[in-house]
Amino acid sequence: MxxxxxxxxxxxxxxxxxxxxxxxxxxxxxxxxxxxxxxxxxxxxxxxxxxxxxxxxxxxxxxxxxxxxxxxxxxxxxxxxxxxxxxxxxxxxxxxxxxxxxxxxxxxxxxxxxxxxxxxxxxxxxxxxxxxxxxxxxxxxxxxxxxxxxxxxxxxxxxxxxxxxxxxxxxxxxxxxxxxxxxxxxxxxxxxxxxxxxxxxxxxxxxxxxxxxxxxxxxxxxxxxxxxxxxxxxxxxxxxxxxxxxxxxxxxxxxxxxxxxxxxxxxxxxxxxxxxxxxxxxxxxxxxxxxxxxxxxxxxxxxxxxxxxxxSNFNSIHSCGGYSEGLYQLQSRHSGKAMEIEGAVTDNGTSVVQYDFNDWLHQKWYLVDHGTGTYSLINAWSQKSLDVWEQSSADGANIAQWEYWGGPGQKWRLNHVSGNIVEIESNLSNKLLDVYGFSTENGGNIVQWQGAGGHNQQWLMLRQ
Structure with a gap:
């Protein structure tokens, strides 16, 4: 003013x-x-x-x-x-x-x-x-x-x-x-x-x-x-x-x-x-x-x-076919566990795993809308990006955190399943975030895998 x-x-x-x-x-x-x-x-x-x-x-x-x-x-x-x-x-x-x-x-x-x-x-x-x-x-x-x-x-x-x-x-x-x-x-x-x-x-x-x-x-x-x-x-x-x-x-x-x-x-x-x-x-x-x-x-x-x-040519709040920016917990539909940075370590290359939710920041992620149909997922604790390891396109490639540099392995599409449940798809490989081996254990590794429709490839987005 x-x-x-x-x-x-x-x-x-x-x-x-x-x-x-x-x-x-x-x-x-x-x-x-x-x-x-x-x-x-x-x-x-x-x-x-x-x-x-x-x-x-x-x-x-x-x-x-x-x-x-x-x-x-x-x-x-x-x-x-x-x-x-x-x-x-x-x-x-x-x-x-x-x-x-x-x-x-x-x-x-x-x-x-x-x-x-x-x-x-x-x-x-x-x-x-x-x-x-x-x-x-x-x-x-x-x-x-x-x-x-x-x-x-x-x-x-x-x-x-x-x-x-x-x-x-x-x-x-x-x-x-x-x-x-x-x-x-x-x-x-x-x-x-x-x-x-x-x-x-x-x-x-x-x-x-x-x-x-x-x-x-x-x-x-x-x-x-x-x-x-x-x-x-x-x-x-x-x-x-x-x-x-x-x-x-x-x-x-x-x-x-x-x-x-x-x-x-x-x-x-x-x-x-x-x-x-x-x-x-x-x-x-x-x-x-x-x-x-x-x-x-x-x-x-x-x-x-x-x-x-x-x-001004609209008369209601509605969806434009995307998701709201904000802070989220990402919970596996298969195990009920939260996606986190293993051990709350802030180093580049630290693995992303599942664990019982404890409300700590290393289990929370900023969803940032790029305006192009893709999003980045930034960990609230480390401020590093969800990343496909070594830009791999292979099934089973590890998911880790890395300093954001804007490559396709750090950009993600969200595919709606139902309600607040989504598949999280790599813009690099077209593969989905996956709980490896259908694990229900704390520390179960998160990898990428070809889509198969299983609950281990589906995630609840819970706004924090």
């Missing part, structure tokens, strides 16, 4: 958060209903059967839904207080948090939030975490990155989190002043794992609210140009550029969402949830039919000729 318009946004959101409770549903792609107010919405995140939507507001405000359509049951992360470190980092902070974003890393959800004051680049992005969103116990971890009021600094607001095909997590952020930056995040601490690199904008251009996603071989950087926070007079519009590296350069800038479309004015602040093979995109907009009130919008994004396109 443009820093010099925050006062207007504060006044609008403080009234809107309470006045919209119990309002009738709005005209949008999904006819969203309930409490639909939103400004700078986070990426939607799901805990069990409930979606969470965080947004600009006092105490880090959020709402909940079980269908992504009807929103309610609001709350805040910090209530009326805030972490004490903010008082020194941003003198004059009044409890109104900007532009949160959230991501699941390991056994926690990490919430990133912005603190600043009107007209200043003295700002900070902080992070808090909880193991559960439905029954939260928030622990604030302090600042992630700060800016100190410099005229050309990357302003430390508008964080957005993204998991790459190799499981690494990156945070982009920035607003006007020095443009946009990106840095890698340590999934164990939620803090920076690399230095910040400038990727776009600067020189006080009207560029802010970045979000990065990947589809196939390209990274896509979404951002807004123009001024927000002026209701029906907002000049916001969403742009996109692309690169072959997460660190840029991002080129080919084009307009993705114009300033006006129907009753929607000034769309901004992209977030993307990859669900059932679909890309659902969240933004806010100012409703021309409701005196410019800021509201949540959800559209579907597709990729055509290497570039994203947006559509």
């Amino acid at each position: 443009f820093h010099s318009m925050r006062d207007i946004a504060r006044k609008t959101l403080r009234v809107g958060i309470f006045s919209l409770i119990g309002c009738s549903s709005i005209a949008s792609a999904l006819n969203l209903g309930g409490i639909t107010n939103s400004h700078d919405p986070s990426t939607l995140v799901k805990d069990d059967d409930t979606y969470f939507h965080f947004t600009t507001g006092n105490g880090v405000w959020f709402s909940r839904s079980t269908d992504m359509v009807n929103w309610g049951n609001p709350g805040t992360v910090f209530g009326s207080g805030w972490p004490s470190w903010i008082n020194d980092a941003v003198p004059g902070f009044d409890g109104h948090f900007w532009a949160p974003d959230i991501i699941q890393m390991g056994d926690h959800y990490y919430l990133y939030y912005s603190v600043s004051t009107f007209g200043s680049s003295r700002s900070a992005i902080g992070v808090a975490r909880t193991e559960s969103l439905k029954n939260p116990n928030w622990q604030d971890l302090g600042p992630v990155v700060q800016s100190y009021g410099g005229n050309n600094e990357i302003n430390a607001i508008d964080a957005a989190l993204f998991r790459d095909h190799d499981g690494r997590v990156y945070m982009s952020y920035g607003s006007w002043f020095g443009g946009l930056g990106v840095a890698e995040i340590n999934p164990s601490t939620g803090k920076l794992a690399s230095s910040v690199q400038h990727i776009f904008g600067g020189g006080h251009q009207s560029i802010e609210a970045p979000y990065i996603t990947r589809n196939g071989d390209y990274y896509y950087l979404f951002f807004t140009r123009g001024n927000c926070c002026q209701g029906v007079n907002s000049t916001y519009q969403v742009q996109v550029a692309r690169s072959s590296s997460v660190f840029g350069p991002y080129t080919g800038e084009r307009n993705l969402m114009p300033n006006v479309s129907g009753n929607r004015k000034g769309p901004g602040h992209v977030g993307i949830i990859k669900q059932d093979g679909c890309n659902y995109t969240t933004t806010h907009y100012y409703d021309l039919n409701d005196n410019g009130a800021a509201k949540l919008d959800i559209q579907r994004m597709d990729f055509v000729n290497g570039w994203p396109t947006m559509t």
Whole structure:
């Protein structure tokens, strides 16, 4: 959100958060209903059967839904207080948090939030975490990155989190002043794992609210140009550029969402949830039919000729023929045991075996959608990829972990069997993950084998 318009946004959101409770549903792609107010919405995140939507507001405000359509049951992360470190980092902070974003890393959800004051680049992005969103116990971890009021600094607001095909997590952020930056995040601490690199904008251009996603071989950087926070007079519009590296350069800038479309004015602040093979995109907009009130919008994004396109031409959340990104336990239908990294070792080449589930991270896997019909499976403990040993195409070839390098032996197709049961097929060999010798023992080896339809080649995907 443009820093010099925050006062207007504060006044609008403080009234809107309470006045919209119990309002009738709005005209949008999904006819969203309930409490639909939103400004700078986070990426939607799901805990069990409930979606969470965080947004600009006092105490880090959020709402909940079980269908992504009807929103309610609001709350805040910090209530009326805030972490004490903010008082020194941003003198004059009044409890109104900007532009949160959230991501699941390991056994926690990490919430990133912005603190600043009107007209200043003295700002900070902080992070808090909880193991559960439905029954939260928030622990604030302090600042992630700060800016100190410099005229050309990357302003430390508008964080957005993204998991790459190799499981690494990156945070982009920035607003006007020095443009946009990106840095890698340590999934164990939620803090920076690399230095910040400038990727776009600067020189006080009207560029802010970045979000990065990947589809196939390209990274896509979404951002807004123009001024927000002026209701029906907002000049916001969403742009996109692309690169072959997460660190840029991002080129080919084009307009993705114009300033006006129907009753929607000034769309901004992209977030993307990859669900059932679909890309659902969240933004806010100012409703021309409701005196410019800021509201949540959800559209579907597709990729055509290497570039994203947006559509409101759908009226329900449905499957696009794929699987949702997230953290999973993979349980053998044959033995009931979990797929794990043997001995929780982090070395390249360590075998993948089955074992009684004990809720440890080496038994959990990130499913990352490549947008091409294939997925990577990244172990949550070692951050290494499920891999066909030595790129073999033979029956009985061992399945191990290896540093991700993007080869076909690290890309997998998921073949639906029934319910949440799938076959996991190598993109290299067209063979299936298999419990060797129909073993039911702890430590039974996982190999690849020609498909035979047996339960030892079928896996329950259990969302964690």
